[in-house]
Amino acid sequence: MSRLANHNEHGFSLVTILAMIVALSIMTSIALEVITPALEEQRRVETIRELQEIGNAIAGDYALGGAMSGADFGYVGDVGSMPSSLASLQTNPGGYSTWNGPYILDEFTEATNESITDGWGTSFSYAGGITVSSTGSGSSISYTLVKSTTDLLNCGFSGTAEGANRVKPGTSAGNIIAIVTYPNGVGGFKSDTTSVNSLGVFSFASGIPIGIRSVMIKDTIATDSASSIVRLLPRSAPSNTDIGTLRLSTTNY
Numbered sequence: 001m002s003r004l005a006n007h008n009e010h011g012f013s014l015v016t017i018l019a020m021i022v023a024l025s026i027m028t029s030i031a032l033e034v035i036t037p038a039l040e041e042q043r044r045v046e047t048i049r050e051l052q053e054i055g056n057a058i059a060g061d062y063a064l065g066g067a068m069s070g071a072d073f074g075y076v077g078d079v080g081s082m083p084s085s086l087a088s089l090q091t092n093p094g095g096y097s098t099w100n101g102p103y104i105l106d107e108f109t110e111a112t113n114e115s116i117t118d119g120w121g122t123s124f125s126y127a128g129g130i131t132v133s134s135t136g137s138g139s140s141i142s143y144t145l146v147k148s149t150t151d152l153l154n155c156g157f158s159g160t161a162e163g164a165n166r167v168k169p170g171t172s173a174g175n176i177i178a179i180v181t182y183p184n185g186v187g188g189f190k191s192d193t194t195s196v197n198s199l200g201v202f203s204f205a206s207g208i209p210i211g212i213r214s215v216m217i218k219d220t221i222a223t224d225s226a227s228s229i230v231r232l233l234p235r236s237a238p239s240n241t242d243i244g245t246l247r248l249s250t251t252n253y
Contacts, residue, residue, distance in 0.1 A: 043119030044141065047134045050118065051143035054132050057089045057103035058082070059145045059152055060210065062233055075103050076152050077211030080183030084128045086116040096187030146234050152210050155236035158203040159243040161196050161217040161226075163253040168200040172253050175221040178202040180230070181214045200245075203238045210234055217246045224251040 060073035075083050078100045083089055089103040090113075106114040116124050120136025130149055134141040146152055161176055162168055169176055176196040184190040196202045196217065210232050218225040226246040233241075 040137070044137065046119040047136070047141055048143070050115065051124070051132055051134065051141070053104060054086065054089070054116065054124065054126075055143050055145045058132075059234070073211040075099075075101065076209055078183060079185060079187070080209040080211075081153070081185030082128050082130075082149060083126075086124060086126050086132075090116070094187060098183040098187055098189070151234040154206045155208045155210055155232040155234075155241075156204045156206045156238050157208075157230050157232065157236060157241040157243055158201065158238035159215065159217075159228075159230075160245045161200040161202060161248070162245055163248050163251050165252040166247070167253040168198065169196060169253050170198050172219075172221075173198045173200070175219050176200075177218050177220065178204075179216045179218065180204055180208060181216075182208050182211065185209075205238060208232060210236070215243060215246070217248065219248055219251050222248075222251040224248045 056072070056074060058074050059076050062072075075089055078098050079096060080098070084093065087093075089101060090105075092099045092101065104115045113123070118124060118134035118136040118141075120134075122134065122136030125133040125135060130145045130147075130152075132143050132145075157180075159178065160168075161178065173196050178194050178196055179191050181189055181191045192204060192207065194202050194204055202217070213230050213232060214227065215230055216225055216227045226248050228243060228246050230241065230243045
């Protein structure tokens with residue numbers, strides 16, 4: 001009788017264990033059905049956030065400080081060209097003196113390239129243009145910075161020059177030039193020059209990348225000059241970006 005009782009107790013415990021395993025399997029299956037969509041949504045939200053951060057790293061975040069008080073212009077603002085790859089946001093692509101990165105950082109030092117990897121662990125796709133994409137979900141999630149690279153690389157502005165006596169240059173306008181300096185896209189700087197009309201008006205129609213640019217007016221005869229800066233946001237043009245009046249310090253007209 002004792003041996004039979006022990007056998008029955010042993011058999012009952014096995015049945016109980018098997019029932020528990022089945023129940024746990026069912027509960028796990030149900031939990032996965034609930035958790036998996038939530039995880040996918042979390043990865044999607046994380047990926048969209050990272051795409052926006054990469055966009056800011058490339059072309060800046062103009063909400064920082066407002067349009068006229070020290071906005072961040074990203075890689076394009078410093079270098080004057082689009083990055084050839086996302087790696088250029090993390091390491092200097094060629095000893096560029098104008099590069100001021102890294103423009104994007106991994107959240108953890110041990111997570112190499114985490115900042116350029118989507119929520120599914122797949123590297124973002126970028127070919128040097130205005131669109132960054134994620135394909136880790138099995139479909140494409142894209143972020144477009146602007147309508148065209150022209151919006152970032154082909155800006156312009158206008159301004160006015162006058163003498164120390166607040167008089168426009170008139171017939172002396174031929175002596176005055178306006179100069180703007182900006183990054184040349186390959187690690188250095190370049191300058192463009194334009195003339196000033198009799199009313200002191202000058203204009204740089206296009207060809208300047210977004211960013212904070214130095215501007216000078218110079219009277220080549222009187223060897224007098226005045227300097228200022230212009231903040232060029234995407235799609236800046238002479239019609240909507242007037243830096244105001246630059247006044248020569250000693251020369252009168």
